[in-house]
Amino acid sequence: MIKGVIFDLDGVITDTAKLHYIAWKNLANSIGIDIDEEFNESLKGISRTDSLIRILEYGGVRDKYSDQDIKILTDKKNDEYVKLLEDLTKEDILPGIENFIKELRDNNIKIGLASVSKNASRILEILGLLDQVDFIADPAKVEKSKPAPDIFIESARGIGLAIDQVFGIEDSQAGVEAMRACNMRSVGIGVDADLRLETTQDLSLEKIALYFE
Ligand code: B16
Ligand code: MG
Numbered sequence: 001m002i003k004g005v006i007f008d009l010d011g012v013i014t015d016t017a018k019l020h021y022i023a024w025k026n027l028a029n030s031i032g033i034d035i036d037e038e039f040n041e042s043l044k045g046i047s048r049t050d051s052l053i054r055i056l057e058y059g060g061v062r063d064k065y066s067d068q069d070i071k072i073l074t075d076k077k078n079d080e081y082v083k084l085l086e087d088l089t090k091e092d093i094l095p096g097i098e099n100f101i102k103e104l105r106d107n108n109i110k111i112g113l114a115s116v117s118k119n120a121s122r123i124l125e126i127l128g129l130l131d132q133v134d135f136i137a138d139p140a141k142v143e144k145s146k147p148a149p150d151i152f153i154e155s156a157r158g159i160g161l162a163i164d165q166v167f168g169i170e171d172s173q174a175g176v177e178a179m180r181a182c183n184m185r186s187v188g189i190g191v192d193a194d195l196r197l198e199t200t201q202d203l204s205l206e207k208i209a210l211y212f213e
Pocket of ligand 2: 008009010011012044045170171172175
């Protein structure tokens with residue numbers, strides 16, 4: 001019996017990947033590295049610091065940057081990203097998500113968030129969804145980022161449910177791996193998972209319950 005659903009944010013509730021891309025590209029360009037949209041795909045679901053490390057490795061300059069340099073650069077990227085977030089509106093909620101959340105709430109299904117974004121609460125606030133979510137896992141409090149399962153385990157704990165009472169929804173390979181690592185049932189949006197759906201518009205409790213129960 002499903003009692004809770006754990007959402008990823010970027011790529012499931014809204015598409016902030018395009019804003020991360022603008023901010024990462026500008027930051028990378030400022031240190032002489034160029035990235036394209038294909039490379040940006042590999043950053044989905046990856047934490048801020050790990051994303052920068054991947055960019056530095058891609059540019060072949062990882063060993064030139066100290067931990068302090070990395071902190072300065074990730075702060076700079078985040079400053080630009082946070083400014084870009086202010087242009088988000090309710091229109092940026094991905095198709096079908098508001099209806100699906102309503103369906104969950106009407107059925108007394110708990111909702112948790114397992115995003116590695118430290119900006120998650122602000123993004124939900126801008127989208128007008130903050131009061132629809134029962135628990136937002138704090139990525140600063142979990143030891144390891146996706147593909148480790150920590151953020152999903154913390155999110156299930158936060159909504160007071162066992163792993164086998166929930167399923168999670170992800171758009172990234174790292175996120176699906178994270179769920180598999182703790183035996184959480186997974187729905188993938190455009191990515192292979194226990195149940196693969198092509199778009200967020202395909203989400204419905206009935207369809208998912210039929211598959212999992
Ligand atoms: P922030 P998710 C992830 O969100 C993004 O996919 C990833 O690109 C980003 O680096 C990460 O959040 C951290 O975000 O810089 O805002 O802390 O898919 O886990 O919701
Ligand atoms: Mg995501």
